[in-house]
Structure formats: C-alpha cells, structure tokens
Amino acid sequence: MPHYQVVKGARDIFPDEILQWKHIEGVIHRLAALYGFNEIRTPVFEYTELFQRSIGSSTDIVGKEMFSFLPDPAGRSITLRPEMTAGVMRAALQKNLLAAAPVQKLYYISELFRKERPQAGRQRQFSQFGAELLGVSSPAAVAEVITFMMHVFEVLGLQGLTLRINTLGNMDDRKRYREALRNYLAPFYEQLDDASKERFEKNPLRILDSKNPEMQEIVTGAPKLHDYLGRESLDDFEKVLFYLSVRGIPFQIDHRLVRGLDYYSYTAFEVTSSALGAQDALGGGGRYDSLAVELGSSGEVPASGFAVGMERLLIAMQKQGLFSDLEAAAPSVFVIVQQQELFDQALEIVTRLRRAGISTVIDLAGRSMKAQLREANRMNAANALFVGSDELASGKCTMKDLRSSQQEECLLEEIIEKFRQSEPLNPPRS
RNA sequence: GUGAUUGUAGCUCAGUUGGUUAGAGCGCCAGGUUGUGGCCCUGGAGGUCGGGGGUUCGAGUCCCCUCAUUCACCCCA
Structure with a gap:
C-alpha cells in the first residue's frame, strides 16, 4: 500500500x-x-x-x-x-x-x-x-x-x-413567469424542502426540475413557463x-x-x-x-x-467499445546488444537510426539478450537489430522481423533506405 | 453534507463454525536455449491481511473506532 x-x-x-x-x-x-x-x-x-x-x-x-x-x-x-x-x-x-x-x-x-x-x-x-x-x-x-x-x-x-x-x-418573460410561479407556490411554501425554500426567493424556476418526488407533485399544477413566453x-x-x-x-x-x-x-x-x-x-x-x-x-x-x-x-x-482499434505507437527497431561491452557501439547505431527518423529503442538497463527480446516483444517493436561481435567485424547488421521471424544481414545504410521508403519522415497530415 | 458498499501479493480475487509456516490465476524476474522474443516447462521474488484498539489460549475471520474506496442522494459535465 x-x-x-x-x-x-x-x-x-x-x-x-x-x-x-x-x-x-x-x-x-x-x-x-x-x-x-x-x-x-x-x-x-x-x-x-x-x-x-x-x-x-x-x-x-x-x-x-x-x-x-x-x-x-x-x-x-x-x-x-x-x-x-x-x-x-x-x-x-x-x-x-x-x-x-x-x-x-x-x-x-x-x-x-x-x-x-x-x-x-x-x-x-x-x-x-x-x-x-x-x-x-x-x-x-x-x-x-x-x-x-x-x-x-x-x-x-x-x-x-x-x-x-x-x-x-x-428576461421580461422570465420576470413575469417568476412572479406567477411564486404566486402559485406561496400557499405550498411550508411544504417545500429546504433547497426549494431557498430557491423560492432567488430563483424559483429551479424548483421545477427538482428530482424530489414531493416537489414534483407540488409543481405539476404550476403555471407553465411556455404560456408566459x-x-x-x-x-x-x-x-x-x-x-x-x-x-x-x-x-x-x-x-x-x-x-x-x-x-x-x-x-x-x-x-x-x-x-x-x-x-x-x-x-x-x-x-x-x-x-x-x-x-x-x-x-x-x-x-x-x-x-x-x-x-x-x-x-x-x-x-460502447469505441476504442477497440486504438494501438499504442510501437518502435520500428529495438536494438539488441549481445554483450554489454558492445553497448557504446550499439548506441551509435541507435543514434544514426533516430537521426534518420526511425523510431528506435535500446535496453538501457544492461539486461540479458532474452530479456531484451522480451522487452522488444512487449513493446510490440517491429524489428530487432542484433549488434554482436560478428556484425561489428563484418560491418553489417542482423535485422529480424519480429512478426514473421525472418532475419537477414545487411548494411545499416540499406536499413535506413528501406525505412525511408516505407515511412516518410514528414508524413502528410490526414 | 447524508446513506450504503468494499478494503487480503503489482492486478483480479479465494480464505470453510476464530485454530499451525495466508493461497490461486494473471503479471514480473530467472533458468531450460553461455547469439534470438511470443508458446511450453521449472524455479524465484513479492503480503504491516487499510490503520488503531478490544474480546480470546489463539483474530485475515468477532466487536468498537478511524482512514480510504466505490455506488447512490443533493446537484451537475
């Protein structure tokens, strides 16, 4: 608690x-x-x-x-x-x-x-x-x-x-009606509830829409505002x-x-x-x-x-279930770090992707690969980008589509180019 | 301001006429798979039982007080 x-x-x-x-x-x-x-x-x-x-x-x-x-x-x-x-x-x-x-x-x-x-x-x-x-x-x-x-x-x-x-x-209509209403209510004054007594002086119109059944009873015979318009x-x-x-x-x-x-x-x-x-x-x-x-x-x-x-x-x-098709914004890329020693280099990749307008996240907590993937899954990220010693040695990246589980090796530039085509940086306003 | 309702794990809730170390599902974390998520299996963490007082050998359970929640009245969006 x-x-x-x-x-x-x-x-x-x-x-x-x-x-x-x-x-x-x-x-x-x-x-x-x-x-x-x-x-x-x-x-x-x-x-x-x-x-x-x-x-x-x-x-x-x-x-x-x-x-x-x-x-x-x-x-x-x-x-x-x-x-x-x-x-x-x-x-x-x-x-x-x-x-x-x-x-x-x-x-x-x-x-x-x-x-x-x-x-x-x-x-x-x-x-x-x-x-x-x-x-x-x-x-x-x-x-x-x-x-x-x-x-x-x-x-x-x-x-x-x-x-x-x-x-x-x-205002004129209401003034005339207010008087008529007061004249009608005056004999009932002692039967009014406290709130209605208060309103009798200040704003008797509001007695009309009282939800108190007793007030409703009294009011049924009252003159109609409509007749004073x-x-x-x-x-x-x-x-x-x-x-x-x-x-x-x-x-x-x-x-x-x-x-x-x-x-x-x-x-x-x-x-x-x-x-x-x-x-x-x-x-x-x-x-x-x-x-x-x-x-x-x-x-x-x-x-x-x-x-x-x-x-x-x-x-x-x-x-009425009118929000069922709303979806949270999900990152396009989740960068997965194989070993924490490579984190700084992975961060550089993250920065390049973000500069290119691609929404990218990375685990900042230094967790295991399994935990990183689980996090990517939880966030509904579209892709996982693996950064490991192999990739850094070859200058390429391993990109995995988290929906289809397909993965391939390619250059970072190719990834950026691919996203540029599918999601323009300045999408037209709808 | 008035009436009623409900407070047990992060969430939803069990908890038998008062009786040992208070449970489940989901979620979370970890392992199974030392470079790969979801599904599955195994394990783990996490609780002043809203708080205080009382009755009792013994209280999550009974009584009183208090705080909070929710719903309703009044009124309004």
Whole structure:
C-alpha cells in the first residue's frame, strides 16, 4: 500500500488511456476547425467574485462546491474555476475581442474543479470541452453550437444519446413567469424542502426540475413557463428547432428543463447518454445574453455555448467499445546488444537510426539478450537489430522481423533506405 | 453534507463454525536455449491481511473506532 494517494476526486491518466484522450481531442480539434471555432486557454483560477457574479450565488456550484483560497492574507479571494464560460467571457471582455471582430467563435478543452463527493462520472478535478459563440443573437448561433457538439458525438460513434431542449424566454418573460410561479407556490411554501425554500426567493424556476418526488407533485399544477413566453421568445425557439430539424438532429422538447446556472436565457439544452450511470448528462448549454452585462459590459453580448464532460464522454465510449482499434505507437527497431561491452557501439547505431527518423529503442538497463527480446516483444517493436561481435567485424547488421521471424544481414545504410521508403519522415497530415 | 458498499501479493480475487509456516490465476524476474522474443516447462521474488484498539489460549475471520474506496442522494459535465 503506497503511502501517498491521489487527492480524493482526482485521478491519474496513464499511457494506455492517453491514447483514448488523444483520439477524442483529435476529433474535437478537427471538427472545431471544420466549424471555424478557435481554441482559447484561460487561467485555471479567477477572482472569486467572477464566479459569484456569473454563475449565481444561489447555485450549488458557488454555494458549496468551489475551491477558494486567499493567495496572501491581504489578497483577494481566488477560486479554481468550476466552469469555463465565465472565464472565457471575462477574457473576451478584457481584451475587447468583439471590437476587433464582432463575431467570436471560441472552443476549449480544459480542467475544472468542483468540491463534490466523487461518484461514477463525477470527480473533483475533471475536464470539459466546450464552445462559446459570442456576438450573434440569431437563433442560428445556438443551432450552430448544438450542431458542432452533436457532430463530435457522431464522429466519435456514440449511440443512445438524447438531446432535450427548452426555452426559458427572455428576461421580461422570465420576470413575469417568476412572479406567477411564486404566486402559485406561496400557499405550498411550508411544504417545500429546504433547497426549494431557498430557491423560492432567488430563483424559483429551479424548483421545477427538482428530482424530489414531493416537489414534483407540488409543481405539476404550476403555471407553465411556455404560456408566459412572448412572441420574440417563441419565434426564437421555433427557429432553433427548425435549424436542428433541417440538419437531421433529433431532439425532445422538455418544458421542465431549467439547468442550474443563473445566466441562461432563451434556449437551454442537455444531452444524456444511456451508457452512463446516475450522472448521465454528457453535456449541456444554452444562451446567456445577460452574462456580459453581469460582468460589467456596457452593452449586452449575445452568446451561446455548451460544455461536455470529457470523462463522461470517455466512460460512455469505453462502455460502447469505441476504442477497440486504438494501438499504442510501437518502435520500428529495438536494438539488441549481445554483450554489454558492445553497448557504446550499439548506441551509435541507435543514434544514426533516430537521426534518420526511425523510431528506435535500446535496453538501457544492461539486461540479458532474452530479456531484451522480451522487452522488444512487449513493446510490440517491429524489428530487432542484433549488434554482436560478428556484425561489428563484418560491418553489417542482423535485422529480424519480429512478426514473421525472418532475419537477414545487411548494411545499416540499406536499413535506413528501406525505412525511408516505407515511412516518410514528414508524413502528410490526414 | 447524508446513506450504503468494499478494503487480503503489482492486478483480479479465494480464505470453510476464530485454530499451525495466508493461497490461486494473471503479471514480473530467472533458468531450460553461455547469439534470438511470443508458446511450453521449472524455479524465484513479492503480503504491516487499510490503520488503531478490544474480546480470546489463539483474530485475515468477532466487536468498537478511524482512514480510504466505490455506488447512490443533493446537484451537475
């Protein structure tokens, strides 16, 4: 039993799993380029107020899940980011990106931190990939980010996904609805659970998607948000659904979908996977026009975005066997040393092969030939190159194809030439 | 924060109503083959039985505490 363990809720990712991550990341980067999204990286921490203002102080994230600390006794509180949108918006506003170009399409793959009890599909350090489309108020913008997200899932081969979508209306609609909802809930106030009582004042909409059966009971008779939506909101939502339909993206309208962050308006959506456990939300997002103003912008910045949990993506793909054809990079040549006295000369050969662009390894531990061969086999090396007194005397090498077990003697130059033909040094990008 | 679950070798796990030196498979190392891997055979290394306390002649096994794990609630990716 090792003395030290990883911090609760964090985990190590070892080389075999890195293959899976790189595969997913590769698809994300490729499709982002296809859709014209550009990568952004922001610091892992921000001033705590940023999250309090943006995510909302009534949310669980801000209320109890943030890792916050004081960098020095007199300093401002800093928080390890629990989500990306606030930081990206802060960066965009600080640099005044929209003045340089009025439409910004950004994406990221980043690490986030939330102080929760870990369980399947939930960690304290986790990562999300996501996109933010700033500066466009057209419903085509939300449709664009949803399409990008669903396209990634499709290329990765995921099955069993459900896209649920709703509209929360604009700020005026929500204000009117909030009042109506409060009037309806007021007589039930004493029956509300603690969380719902808290939300009654701050954000009663969130009582709607409570999973507490008793709350659900109370809420069934509540006025419907949909009935309070103005013409503008309805038109916007219809357009979003139209764009999705046209692109063949299946969805379910769910009028109870609210989502936890305070800054959403208009469209909100969520994708769940049947391959996941209790934490089955693979990703979600929406429209958040009011966020910029909340962060001090003089005018509204229409914005749409989504975030997808990378670990959950990974779990879902593993469950569905979507990584079966991934193979670790194997060296082309494993140089085998007959006697350790010849090691230095063998190293020179290794260097020449590497300089020629041929991936080459050699046993550095001074082990027996048998152990070296076993290692070559374990690494799935394509060839073994034997360096012994005979070879050095004749100036030739013995090269063995480890798959076919055929071996032949030839000059080192011939080997290099052979590889140059079969694996070019600068392979064309696919 | 709440509930439940599981902690025995590097990994996956056995361990009978408490009873001698705690086992298996896989993996690792070495030898069989002193210049040749995989397959096979033989051998070897590796364990404070999560930790602490208690009951007992005797505890991996029973009791208490503690730490950690996992799953679930809450909420979210």
